[in-house]
Amino acid sequence: MENVNTAVEPFGMKDKLGYMFGDFGNDFTFILSSSFMLKFYTDVMGVPAAVVGLLMMAARFVDAVTDVTMGQIVDRSRPTNDGKFKPWIKRMCGPVAISSFLIYQSAFADMSYGFRIVWMAITYILWGSIFYTSINIPYGSMASAISADPKHRAELSTWRTIGATLAGLVIGVGTPAAAYVVVNGNTVLSGPRMTIIAGAFSILAIVCYLLCFRLVRERIPVEANNQKLEVGKLLKSLVTNRALLGIIAAAVLLLLGMLGMQGMAGYVFPNYYGSAAAQSASAMAGSIVMLAVCAPLASKLSARFGKKELSVVSCAFGAAMYLLCLLLKPENPYVYVAFYTLAYVGLGFFNTVIWAMITDVIDDAEIKNGVREDGTIYSVYSFARKLGQAFSSGMIGGLLSLIGYTQATAFDPRVTSGIFSLSCIIPAVGLGAVALALLFIYPLNKARVEANVAELARRRGEAGK
Incomplete structure (x- = not known):
């Protein structure tokens, strides 16, 4: 049986751009949530930071079911004329965008406290646990079907990161510039402006998803997995997969560091430094x-x-930059931006190649088990990333409450000093722990990855004879 579908055009720039637009669409809602949802609900909706963080963490228990369920659905679905994975992007782009927009409804800020909590919980779970899951897992799994060439997959990982970076640029630079207003000399978030911004980003997300669907081609046939689902066997396979456990640990810790940087930026710049412009500059x-x-x-x-x-090496460098910033405690916000930027170089290399590392993990599992389970493995990894997002938000919310942050104390010098310290400690610990997890847990070094690629090429060559 042939492994490559020759009826479609060869892998090229259209695939890279299409895959880039997929993550561009994802991050119009994901980065908005990780960077501004906590800020929106504490400062606009009047919900304590600890409560928002608790919701984000509690939602991950729902994800434990929905992520793996979606992975199984994808693995067991039959390919269509558009492929096995692409159809899900077209089906679910509308629901994920609409549910994201509903989270940021400032018109409900004067409703009862109970209503605001229920609205926050329902809309957040609809977005993150159901609709985002139903589009992100097939999108991430699709890389293996676009090309079997490891070089092509590394290029897809790079272009996916470019898409995320562009979304981060639009959100990180544009949102502070448009959403903040000055009231009584303080820089505060405008609720109505955030609602409009969220609606605009939802529309842009749909456009990006449809471009992904249009440009990407699936070339590697991935048939439906018709094996009987044995939950015990599946769990044993997952928990004994050291490569998967290693990349999960690293991904969770990376998100603690990266989202800690992004989340605390919404507090350290407007509250400690009094500069929304510096926040935009850091994102830029x-x-x-x-x-x-x-x-x-x-x-x-x-x-x-x-x-x-x-x-x-790169993550260890990023951690060192934040430790130095903590020690020096710069008074100028743009000196802080410089440390932020250097640390971003450190985490950026890992964040660029991590998607190709997931494909390495999937290859390694196929070597051991003889079964290709892109959807299932990616769903477990996706769940882990959501845990990282939730732990980051929950940790930030809890720590902000611990130092006494509320709407009333947002500009108290004691509180803002604590905000600065947290903005350095959280990413320093997260990135340092990433380096240790990769070094001591993740086994797929350069030599082993190359050996796995050669072995899979040999097996597929024999299957094609």
Whole structure:
């Protein structure tokens, strides 16, 4: 049986751009949530930070069911004329965008406290646990069906990161510039403006998803997995997969660090430094280093040194930059932006190659088990990333409450000093722990990845004879 569908055009720039637009669409809602949902509900809706963080963490128990269920649905679905994975993007782009928009309804700020809590819980779970899951898992799993060439997959990982970076640029730079207003000398978030911004980003997300559907081609046939589902066997396979456990640990810790940076930016710049412009500048600088440094160099450096090896060194560097910032405690917001940017270079290399590392994990599992389970493995990984997002938001919410942050104390010097310390400690600990997890748990170094690729090529060659 042939492994490659020759009826479609060869892999090329259309696929890279299409895959880029997929993550662009994802992050119009994901980055908005990780960067501004906590800020919106504490400062506009009057919900304590700890309550918002608790909701984000509690929703992950729902994800434990919905993510793996969606992975099984994808693995067991039959291919269509558009492929096995692409149809889900077209089906679910509307629901995920609409549910994201509903989260940021400032018109309900004067409703009862109970109503605001219920509205926040329902809309957040609809968006993150159901609709985002139903589009993100098939999108992430699709990389294996676009091309079997490891080089192509690394390029897809890079272009996916470019899409996320562009979304982060639009959200990180545009939102602070448009959403903040000055009231009585303080920089505060405008609820009505956030509602309009969320609606605009939802529309842009749909456009990006449809471009992904239009441009990407699935070339590698992935048949439906018709094996009987044995939950015990599946769980044993997953929990004994050291490569999967290693990348999960690293991904959770990466998100603690990265989303900690992004989430605390919404507090350290307007509250400690009093500068929404510096917050926009930090997002701009982070996006520039991702596009100008990490994206063009990640594939070359990982090809030479290995993805694991590159990621360990770069994340350790990012952690060191934040520790230095904590010690120096710069008074100028743009000096802080410089430390933020250098740390972003560190995490950026790992964040660029991580999607190719997931494909390495899927290959490694196929070597061991003889079964290709892209959807299931990716769903477990996706669930882990959501845990990282939730732990980050929950941790930030809890720590902000611990230092006494409320609407009334938002500009108290004691509280703002605590905000600065948290903005350095959270990413320093997260990125340092990423380096350790990759070094001591994740086993797929450069030599082993190359050996797995050669073995799978041999098996597929024999199957095609």
